[in-house]
Amino acid sequence: MSCRIELQAVSSAPVFAKAAATVEAETRRIEAHFSRYRPDSMVSRINQAAGKQAVVLDAETAALLDFADHCYRASGGVFDITSGALRQLWAQAGSLAAPLAASATRHRLPDAAALARVCALIGWEKLVWQRAHGETSIFLPQPGMEIDLGGLGKEYAADRAATLLRQQGLSAALLNFGGDLHACGPWPDGSPWQVGIAHPRQPGALLATLPLFQGGLASSGDYARCLLIDGVRYSHLFDPRSGYPVRGLASATVLADTCLVAGALASIALLHGAAGGDFLASAASRYLAVDDAGRQWQRR
Amino acid sequence: MGWEVAAVAAIDSLCRSAGAIARNPTSVGFLLASAALALPLSSTPVQAGDFSSPAGVDAAEVGVAYLRYQENGRMRADAPLLWFNVSPDESLQIGGSVDLDTLSGASVQYVSNRSGTPVHALSGASVNERRTGSEVHASKAWGEQRVGVSVAQSRETDYRSQSAAIDYRIETNARNTTYSVGLGHSSDEIGKHGSPIWRARHSQDVLLGVTQLLTARSLVQSNLAYGWGSGDYNDPYKSTLSFFGPGAPVVQPDRRPEARHHLAWLSRYRHFLPQINTALGLDYRYYRDDWGVRAHTVELSAAHTLENGARWVPLLRYYTQHAADFYAQSFAVRSATGSSDTRLAAFGALTLGLRFEWPLTAQSRVDLSLASYRQRAAWRPGGGTPDLPRLDAGYLMLGYVWRF
Numbered sequence: 001m002s003c004r005i006e007l008q009a010v011s012s013a014p015v016f017a018k019a020a021a022t023v024e025a026e027t028r029r030i031e032a033h034f035s036r037y038r039p040d041s042m043v044s045r046i047n048q049a050a051g052k053q054a055v056v057l058d059a060e061t062a063a064l065l066d067f068a069d070h071c072y073r074a075s076g077g078v079f080d081i082t083s084g085a086l087r088q089l090w091a092q093a094g095s096l097a098a099p100l101a102a103s104a105t106r107h108r109l110p111d112a113a114a115l116a117r118v119c120a121l122i123g124w125e126k127l128v129w130q131r132a133h134g135e136t137s138i139f140l141p142q143p144g145m146e147i148d149l150g151g152l153g154k155e156y157a158a159d160r161a162a163t164l165l166r167q168q169g170l171s172a173a174l175l176n177f178g179g180d181l182h183a184c185g186p187w188p189d190g191s192p193w194q195v196g197i198a199h200p201r202q203p204g205a206l207l208a209t210l211p212l213f214q215g216g217l218a219s220s221g222d223y224a225r226c227l228l229i230d231g232v233r234y235s236h237l238f239d240p241r242s243g244y245p246v247r248g249l250a251s252a253t254v255l256a257d258t259c260l261v262a263g264a265l266a267s268i269a270l271l272h273g274a275a276g277g278d279f280l281a282s283a284a285s286r287y288l289a290v291d292d293a294g295r296q297w298q299r300r
Numbered sequence: 301m302g303w304e305v306a307a308v309a310a311i312d313s314l315c316r317s318a319g320a321i322a323r324n325p326t327s328v329g330f331l332l333a334s335a336a337l338a339l340p341l342s343s344t345p346v347q348a349g350d351f352s353s354p355a356g357v358d359a360a361e362v363g364v365a366y367l368r369y370q371e372n373g374r375m376r377a378d379a380p381l382l383w384f385n386v387s388p389d390e391s392l393q394i395g396g397s398v399d400l401d402t403l404s405g406a407s408v409q410y411v412s413n414r415s416g417t418p419v420h421a422l423s424g425a426s427v428n429e430r431r432t433g434s435e436v437h438a439s440k441a442w443g444e445q446r447v448g449v450s451v452a453q454s455r456e457t458d459y460r461s462q463s464a465a466i467d468y469r470i471e472t473n474a475r476n477t478t479y480s481v482g483l484g485h486s487s488d489e490i491g492k493h494g495s496p497i498w499r500a501r502h503s504q505d506v507l508l509g510v511t512q513l514l515t516a517r518s519l520v521q522s523n524l525a526y527g528w529g530s531g532d533y534n535d536p537y538k539s540t541l542s543f544f545g546p547g548a549p550v551v552q553p554d555r556r557p558e559a560r561h562h563l564a565w566l567s568r569y570r571h572f573l574p575q576i577n578t579a580l581g582l583d584y585r586y587y588r589d590d591w592g593v594r595a596h597t598v599e600l601s602a603a604h605t606l607e608n609g610a611r612w613v614p615l616l617r618y619y620t621q622h623a624a625d626f627y628a629q630s631f632a633v634r635s636a637t638g639s640s641d642t643r644l645a646a647f648g649a650l651t652l653g654l655r656f657e658w659p660l661t662a663q664s665r666v667d668l669s670l671a672s673y674r675q676r677a678a679w680r681p682g683g684g685t686p687d688l689p690r691l692d693a694g695y696l697m698l699g700y701v702w703r704f
Contacts, residue, residue, distance in 0.1 A: 012389040063338040070335035074328040159341045190572075190579070194609050209608060211577055258341055261332045268328075283328035300575075 003154060003178025009165075010172035010188055019170050023161040027177075030157040033060070036084070036148055043147060051143030054130055062136045064149070064156060071264045072124045074283075078239055078271040079264065080124045082140075084148030086238040089118045090245065119243045121145045151180070155218060155263035158182040162259075174212070179224075181217040182259045198223070200250035200290060207251070208288055210300065216259030220266040221251035233292075237270050248273030248291060255286040360386040365667070365699030372692040375405040396436040403429040411629060411640035412541040414549070417687050418629035420642070431456045444471040458491040458536075467507070482507035486529075492536040503529025503560075517572040523565070530559040540640040542630040552631040552638045556624075562589035579603040581615075592625035593644065609659045617651040620680045629687065645688050648679025653695075667699040 007023050009016050036043045042061045049055050057065065071079040089110050121144045128139040140146070149156075154177050161175050162182040171185035174193045186192050192211035199205040200223040210217065222235035234245035252269040256262040265284050269276035277297030280287040289297040367379040383397035411420050432455050439448030446469045454461040465484035472479070484505040491498045509523035538554040568583045583599040601615035623646035626637035653671035660666060675691040677684030 012387070012391075014389070060340065063340075066338060067332070067335045070332055074331050156339070159339075163341050191605055191609065191611070192577075211605065213574065256329065257333060258336050260336050260339070260341075261329065264332055265329060279328075285329060 004176075005178070006176040008174045008176070008193075009170060011170060015168075015170065019165050019168065019173065022164050022168065023175065026161050026164055027157050030153060030160060034064070034149055034153045034156075036146070043149060046138060046140065047146040050140035050145045054128070054137040054139035056135050056137045064152065065138065065147075067260065067264075068147075068149070068152060069124070071268065075268040075271060077124075077241065079268050080122065080240040081147050081149060081152070082124050082127070082145060083122050083238050083240040084146050084150070085118045085121050085144065086240070086243055087148075087236075089114060089243075090238070115243045119240075122240045122243075151218075151220075151263050151267060152260065154178060155180045155216070155259040158259040159216065177259075179219055180259050180263055181212065183212045183214050183217075186213045197251075197253050197288060207290060208298075210253070210255065210286075210288065212255065215255060215257045216262040217253065217255045218259055218263035218266050219251060219253040220263070220270045222247065222249075222270075223251065235270055237267060239271060246271055246273050249276040250290050250292055252276055252280065252289040253287060254280065254284045256284065360384065361701060361703050363667075363699055363701040365697055367695070367697045369695050370693060371405070372690075375403065377404075378402045391441040392438070393440075394436075394438045396434065398434045399432070401429075401431040401433070403431065409537055410539060410541055412543070412549070413630045414541070414543045418640070420640075420689055429456055431459075439467075444475065445469065458493055459488070460491075461486060461488040463487070465505075476513040478509075478511040480507070480509040480511075480523075482509075488531070490532055490534075490536065495536075499532035501529060501531030501533065503527055503531075517574065518570060520567070520569050522567045525564045525566075526562070527564075528559070528561045533557070533560065535639070535641060538639070538641060540629070540631055540638065542632065544632065550631055550634055552634050552640075554639045554641060555635075555637050556626065556639055557591060557637055560589055560591060562587065577605045591644070592623065592627075594622040596620050611655075611657040613655040615651075615653045615655075617653070619649040619651070620647070621649075621684075622646055623685060627685070629685065642688060642691070645677070645685040646680055647675050647677045647684040647688055648681070649673060649675040649691075650679065663703045665701045665703075667697070667701065669695070669697040671695040 005023065005027060007016075007020055009019055011019070031041075032038055033041055034043050035041050036047065038044060039048075042055075042057070046055045068079075068081045072081075121142055126141060126145070127147075128141060130137045130139070158175050158177040158180050159182055161177075162173075162184050165173050165175075166184050172187050173184040175182045175184075181193075181195060183193050192213045195210050195212050195217055196206045197208045197210060197219065198221075199207040200221050203223075220235075220237070222233055226233050226235055232247065234247045235249075237246050238244065239246050249270050249272075252266045254262040254265040254269070256265065265280065265287070268283075269280050269287075269289060272279045274291060277289045277291070277295070280289055280297060281299070284299070286299055287297070288300070362384045363382070365381045365383075367377070367381060369375075369377040369379075379399050379401040381397060381399040383395065385393065385395035387393050411418055413419070433453065435450065435452040437448060437450035439446055448467045448469075449465070451464045452462070463484060463486035465482060467480060467482035469478060469480040471477070482505070484507075486503050486505075488501040488503075489498045490501065505525060505527040507523060507525045509521065511519060511521040513519045533556040535554040540552040540554075541549040542552065543549045564585065564587045566583065566585045568581060570579055570581050572579045579602070581599070581601040581603070583597070583601075585595075585597040585599075587593070587595040587597075597617060597619045599615060599617040601613055603611060603613045605611050624639070624644040626635075627639055627641075627644040627646075629640055631638050651671055651673045653669065655667070655669045658666045658668075671694070673691070673693040673695065675693075677686065677688040
């Protein structure tokens with residue numbers, strides 16, 4: 001999962017120990033099942049079969065890919081989990097790193113031919129779905145095509161862990177999966193968890209503090225991982241239509257019933273670039289977005 | 301590059317309500333939320349138990365507070381107080397408190413109509429009373445059930461009280477409904493300065509309650525309490541002097557019935573508005589006893605939580621009371637029961653209060669409560685006891701809480 005996972009709960013020590021064990025076990029299960037870095041995960045098996053054969057999906061993977069399909073349609077095609085290949089291409093031009101890291105001085109633009117080759121491998125609408133005998137299978141038609149759940153896997157893990165903790169009766173708990181949060185419920189006296197939103201341009205400072213009673217809170221931005229090209233900051237999200245990383249919004253934070261929906265809306269907002277704030281105004285219940293110039297969009 | 305916060309871009313100013321956007325069938329948020337339903341995830345309603353007193357708080361809480369109550373020109377009470385709450389495990393909770401009250405000022409000893417209208421005369425001797433009180437309680441939970449016990453005692457030079465109570469609570473209906481039952485007993489001994497005689501009084505209370513979650517953000521609670529007691533209820537320091545023409549007055553010492561039965565019904569409604577982080581509250585309480593006292597209380601409150609976790613709670617309370625049957629400001633003849641204690645009169649009262657909680661660190665908090673109380677006979681619909689003196693009082697509580 002390559003991120004720090006934190007559980008905060010108001011409970012006794014034995015209940016907390018059981019909750020922590022549950023969170024760890026479920027996170028490992030999801031990682032083993034969905035991580036593209038595990039050769040025997042569902043995602044890796046789908047990618048390795050690209051251009052060769054269809055792969056039958058279990059119910060959980062089918063539902064998650066169906067969710068990705070809804071994200072693709074709702075975002076007008078910019079949220080596309082087949083655009084993972086772009087990341088590697090740009091990574092060859094220099095690593096995606098934190099802006100203050102010594103290595104992130106300058107990235108080079110990849111050459112046009114390489115970009116065109118990779119763009120040919122991208123496109124959610126190119127995937128072939130088959131449904132027969134109650135089973136769903138997916139086929140990536142060209143070798144080199146791949147799907148990458150990216151942040152969706154982390155957000156899904158946060159939601160699954162929260163579901164299991166609620167089933168155990170724990171309600172005053174907050175899960176933090178590397179910045180993707182899910183609160184099972186508020187503090188016993190009804191007061192909310194106070195979540196600090198990092199300022200995208202002032203390291204260590206807070207942009208705002210948002211109260212979270214229950215549900216998911218996810219952020220997307222260009223400050224943790226980004227590309228610096230000719231002094232201009234680009235985010236780590238790529239527009240599949242152009243092949244270029246997007247810029248425009250510095251940070252978007254969304255609150256929703258699940259971390260999956262919150263994270264999807266935050267990523268889609270960033271993918272809309274400068275129009276991300278307007279997208280959130282019509283799409284999300286509670287959000288906070290900021291662009292390069294410091295302009296804010298919010299509904300608290 | 302400057303970071304000025306410009307005006308918020310409000311595209312959907314007509315749809316300010318968070319719910320409207322989320323429920324709009326064409327909104328992207330709604331579409332994605334529907335898609336997520338296919339996944340094995342659950343969202344949860346808030347449960348009725350979550351609104352009740354903080355059960356299952358791990359670690360300990362200790363608080364100190366200072367209370368000051370002041371009446372206009374009359375009584376004043378200062379009370380430092382220390383309390384604690386600890387949860388050795390999720391199902392067990394123990395707490396207690398100790399307080400030391402100092403009552404000073406002048407207390408009404410005589411009511412006299414010598415001037416033509418009733419006048420509450422101060423005895424000239426000032427009151428300087430010290431009261432110590434302590435209380436311990438513990439509760440244990442088994443699944444959806446919880447049992448609690450508490451004992452309390454209070455001591456002054458001329459008054460002693462011991463009480464004990466037990467309560468039982470059960471959550472049902474997927475923790476949306478909580479039923480509670482309580483029983484209490486109190487034994488008091490009333491003495492008088494300068495007199496070796498102590499009189500006794502015993503009372504019992506039964507309480508039945510239900511808390512029902514209506515939606516994920518609102519609940520209603522209703523409690524019915526019935527109490528009965530017998531013994532000495534008189535105030536040994538008070539009497540009424542009634543003058544009718546020249547000659548000696550009729551002296552009526554404070555005499556009340558030797559038994560009292562009372563009923564109280566409390567209902568509250570709480571509604572949480574997430575858009576403004578505020579919980580609105582409406583309380584109504586009805587009281588009646590067999591001394592003829594009947595009272596209604598209506599209270600409005602709004603608990604608002606700020607971004608840093610601070611909370612402020614303004615409240616407004618309106619109270620009206622019907623006088624006890626044996627209450628009067630003058631007595632033509634001395635009778636078996638009669639009292640001029642203004643607390644048994646007919647009047648209306650308004651309380652305006654503000655409570656403020658401010659977290660200092662992750663583990664400490666400052667609480668401040670202020671209230672202003674005003675009591676007037678004329679504020680009771682239909683009028684109150686004529687010539688009842690007005691009462692203005694103020695209350696302040698400053699507290700500091702540590703969690704660890």
